[in-house]
Amino acid sequence: MALSSKGCLSLLLVVFIAAGSISDCISAAAAEESETKEFVVTLDNSNFTEFVGKHKFVVVEFYAPWCGHCKKLAPEYEKAASILSTIDPSVVLAKIDANEEQNKVISSEFEVKGFPTIKILRYGGSVVQEYKGPREADGIVTYLKKQSGPASNEIKSGEDASSIIDDDKILVVGVFPEFSGEKFENFTTLSERLRADYEFGHTLDAKHLPRGDSSAAGPFVRLFKPFDELVLDFQDFDVDALVKFVEENSIPTVTLFNKDPKHHPFVIKFFNSPNAKAMLFLNFSIEQFDSFKSKYHEVAQLYKGQDLSFLMGDIEASQGAFQYFGLKDEQVPLIIIQTNDGGKYLKPNVDPDQISSWVKDFKDGAVQPYKKSEPIPEANSEPVKVVVADNLQDMVFNSGKNVLLELYAPWCGHCKKLAPILDEVALSFGNDADVLIAKIDATANDIPQDTFDVKGYPTLYFRSSTGNLLQYDGDRTKQDMIDFIQKNRATVAKQESANDEL
Ligand SMILES: *[C@@H]1O[C@H](CO)[C@@H](O)[C@H](O)[C@H]1NC(C)=O
Ligand SMILES: *[C@@H]1O[C@H](CO)[C@@H](O)[C@H](O)[C@H]1NC(C)=O
Ligand SMILES: *[C@@H]1O[C@H](CO)[C@@H](O)[C@H](O)[C@H]1NC(C)=O
Numbered sequence: 001m002a003l004s005s006k007g008c009l010s011l012l013l014v015v016f017i018a019a020g021s022i023s024d025c026i027s028a029a030a031a032e033e034s035e036t037k038e039f040v041v042t043l044d045n046s047n048f049t050e051f052v053g054k055h056k057f058v059v060v061e062f063y064a065p066w067c068g069h070c071k072k073l074a075p076e077y078e079k080a081a082s083i084l085s086t087i088d089p090s091v092v093l094a095k096i097d098a099n100e101e102q103n104k105v106i107s108s109e110f111e112v113k114g115f116p117t118i119k120i121l122r123y124g125g126s127v128v129q130e131y132k133g134p135r136e137a138d139g140i141v142t143y144l145k146k147q148s149g150p151a152s153n154e155i156k157s158g159e160d161a162s163s164i165i166d167d168d169k170i171l172v173v174g175v176f177p178e179f180s181g182e183k184f185e186n187f188t189t190l191s192e193r194l195r196a197d198y199e200f201g202h203t204l205d206a207k208h209l210p211r212g213d214s215s216a217a218g219p220f221v222r223l224f225k226p227f228d229e230l231v232l233d234f235q236d237f238d239v240d241a242l243v244k245f246v247e248e249n250s251i252p253t254v255t256l257f258n259k260d261p262k263h264h265p266f267v268i269k270f271f272n273s274p275n276a277k278a279m280l281f282l283n284f285s286i287e288q289f290d291s292f293k294s295k296y297h298e299v300a301q302l303y304k305g306q307d308l309s310f311l312m313g314d315i316e317a318s319q320g321a322f323q324y325f326g327l328k329d330e331q332v333p334l335i336i337i338q339t340n341d342g343g344k345y346l347k348p349n350v351d352p353d354q355i356s357s358w359v360k361d362f363k364d365g366a367v368q369p370y371k372k373s374e375p376i377p378e379a380n381s382e383p384v385k386v387v388v389a390d391n392l393q394d395m396v397f398n399s400g401k402n403v404l405l406e407l408y409a410p411w412c413g414h415c416k417k418l419a420p421i422l423d424e425v426a427l428s429f430g431n432d433a434d435v436l437i438a439k440i441d442a443t444a445n446d447i448p449q450d451t452f453d454v455k456g457y458p459t460l461y462f463r464s465s466t467g468n469l470l471q472y473d474g475d476r477t478k479q480d481m482i483d484f485i486q487k488n489r490a491t492v493a494k495q496e497s498a499n500d501e502l
Contacts, residue, residue, distance in 0.1 A: 039081035041094040045102045051094070052125040057148045058092045059131065060119050062107050064099035067115040073135055080140035091148050120147055120196075129196050151191035152200035154179075161208050164201055168262040170225045170250045173209060174202040175218035183219045183237040190242045197265075198246060221245070227252040227266075251309065253300045254293075258284055258314035267311070275309040276340060278359065280350075281321070282333035284314040288352065292333060295352040299359050308337075308363075326372030326444060336370070337362055342449065346370035372446040383426035384419075385438040389445035395438060396463055402489040403463045404472070404481065406439040407447060412457040417476075424478045425485075434465060435485060466490040 043051055043060070052058055061077060063070040081093035098107035098115065110119055110128065118131035133143030155161045155173065165171050172194075174187040179202065191200035207214040211231040212222050221234045223246060234245045255270040256263050270277065280296050282289070293312065300310035313321065315332050322328070325336055331348035335358065338344050345367045347358045361367050373389035380386055387395050387405065396403050406422060408415035426437035440447070442454055452461060453471070460472035462485065470488060474480045 038078065039085050039093065040078050041092060043094050043096045044100065045106060048096060048103075048106050049125070052121050054124070055092060055121070056123060058094055058121050059144060060110075060121060061093070061095040062098040062110065062112045062115065062117040062119070063095055064115040065097060066099070070116045073116055076135060076137045076140065079137035080144070083137070083141050084144060087145065089148070091144050093144075120144075132196050147195065151195040152188065152202050155201045155203040155208050158208050158210070161201070161203075161210055164199055165210060165224055166199070167226050169199055169265075170197075170223065170246075171199040171201060172246055173200070173222045173224070175206050175209075175216070175220055175222060176202060176204065177218050178204070181219075186237045186239050186242065187219075187221065189239050190246070193239075193243065194246060198250065223249055225250060225252075226262075253304065253310065254297050255309070255311040256313075257311055257317060259317045270309055270311050273309050274340065275307045276337060277309050277311065278335060278337045279311045279313055279321070280333065280335045280355070281313045281315055281318050281327070284316070288333075291352045292355075295355050299356050302356075303359070303363070306363075308359075326374075326446075335359070344370045344372070344446075372444070374441065374444050382423075383430065383437065384422050385436060387438045387440040389440075389447075392440065392445075392448075395436070399436065400465050401434055401436045402465050402485060403436045403438055404485055405461045405463070407442040407452060407454055407457065407459040407461070408439055409443045409457040410441060414476075415458045418458055421476060421478050421481070425481045428478070428482055429485070434491065435489065462488055464488055464490045 040061075041051070052060070061070075061073070063073075077093060077095070084091040084093065096103055096106060098104070098112050098117075107117075110117075120129040120131055121127070122129065129147075131143075133140060133147075152174070153160075153164070155164070161173075172191070174184070174191075176184050176187075178184075184202075187202065194200075203209065204218075206212065206216050206218070206222070209222060209224075211224060212233060216233065219235075219237065221237075221242065223232045223234065224230065225232075232249055234242070236242070236245070251269050251273065252266055255266045257267050278300075280292065282292055296310065296312060303310075315322075315329065325344065325346075327334065327336070327346075331346075333350050334346065334348045335350055335355065336344060336346050337359075345362050347354070347367075350358065358367070371389045376388055376391050377386045384406075385395065396405055404425070406415070406418065408418075422437060422439065429435040429437065442457065442459075447454060451469070452459065458476075460476075462470045462472050464470075468488065468490070472481070472484060474484055
């Protein structure tokens with residue numbers, strides 16, 4: 001399995017939202033579909049462009065035959081396609097096997113990174129939108145009916161408004177004296193552009209709307225949101241200004257994360273933001289919760305617009321994140337800040353009254369980075385020595401020895417195969433005090449990324465006692481590894497004489 005340090009934040013997002021379901025994509029399951037008429041259109045490289053080009057609105061699933069989530073989706077997608085074929089105008093659902101060699105040009109053109117990926121292609125494919133709806137038939141139907149209809153619907157009454165205003169979602173309403181003119185057109189452009197993420201409506205009278213000044217005359221845009229100020233008005237109709245207004249105001253001052261899925265769209269926004277990320281983890285059921293919430297909110301308010309976003313997570317829902325960061329339940333309430341370069345800063349067992357000064361210290365650069373580490377082993381008496389983040393410097397860089405270090409993952413098959421071989425290599429150097437064979441669990445310990453380039457497991461590095469660092473790319477056999485060590489090692493005697501000469 002390949003690793004990429006750039007993928008860390010999105011991996012973290014997966015850890016938050018989809019904990020437990022990641023491995024599903026590897027295991028193949030699900031029964032074969034029965035032979036009936038297919039409503040989902042099959043496309044491939046030979047007819048994709050032509051087919052899409054003919055449609056104003058078409059939905060395409062990029063799938064791989066081995067992917068479990070795709071198999072789970074297939075019957076739901078097919079059922080949705082059969083229902084959507086009967087409405088007017090009908091909505092077409094298609095699929096393409098993105099694993100097929102000849103189709104890979106198309107999946108790379110559409111930046112398909114995982115399976116299944118569903119995209120909505122509008123106007124012959126000239127506008128491409130991510131499918132962000134549910135994955136079961138009824139949900140797919142409802143979502144696509146809405147996406148294929150107008151981006152914004154007219155609100156003619158209070159009932160119209162309450163039917164689209166949802167306590168969990170963001171709604172953007174344009175209030176106009178008439179539905180024409182450049183401002184109305186710009187609002188329409190806005191709604192087309194952001195329709196995948198927000199609800200839109202337009203009205204002639206602000207009195208139909210449930211919140212805000214009901215006597216205000218248009219044109220203006222009113223944003224309803226389920227957090228913070230709840231309602232905001234905006235009068236600049238420049239399209240980019242409108243987009244910015246909606247995007248900026250749709251991130252809560254403090255994003256909440258617990259098991260309630262209504263928060264998840266905002267958690268996704270939180271992780272997609274380019275800001276550094278502060279996360280306060282605690283038990284949402286404790287008495288002090290409100291006091292934490294209000295102090296944290298104050299701090300978040302203070303740093304608004306300063307490249308730092310704030311999330312509060314319930315420990316019940318955050319086990320994935322705890323594993324990822326190597327955190328322990330005894331450390332809550334805790335704050336961890338992750339910067340964009342992968343830096344991490346930790347304040348365990350924080351009091352509500354300490355939040356503000358600690359975040360200030362972080363901003364001032366006065367907080368030491370936090371390193372994820374397993375405990376330093378007490379005995380370490382096996383032939384292959386155990387290295388952890390907290391003794392990596394001492395054992396590998398400052399020991400004055402020639403060290404062969406394996407960076408491994410506990411689940412990695414090649415690592416398990418290598419283990420007995422590494423044992424033998426270690427035993428063969430058993431009487432040689434200048435050679436150390438060691439291993440570090442790279443999933444449970446932070447690995448200095450500027451020193452070790454870990455693209456997969458196992459990764460082997462050799463550091464000579466004089467400081468030469470080499471990656472071992474040879475065969476993973478006992479003899480080849482021993483030869484490599486003998487060839488590249490420096491002897492302590494050499495080092496001493498080198499020192500003597502100085
Ligand atoms: C596209 O081509 C594939 C392979 O020839 C075929 O199975 C599929 O039905 C075609 N789809 C359309 C819409 O023509
Ligand atoms: C509409 O948007 C365009 C492009 O962003 C902008 O140039 C124009 O000034 C806007 N019109 C109004 C009335 O704000
Ligand atoms: C959270 O706190 C409540 C109330 O004190 C307690 O019953 C519950 O076990 C705690 N949950 C966790 C995961 O510690």
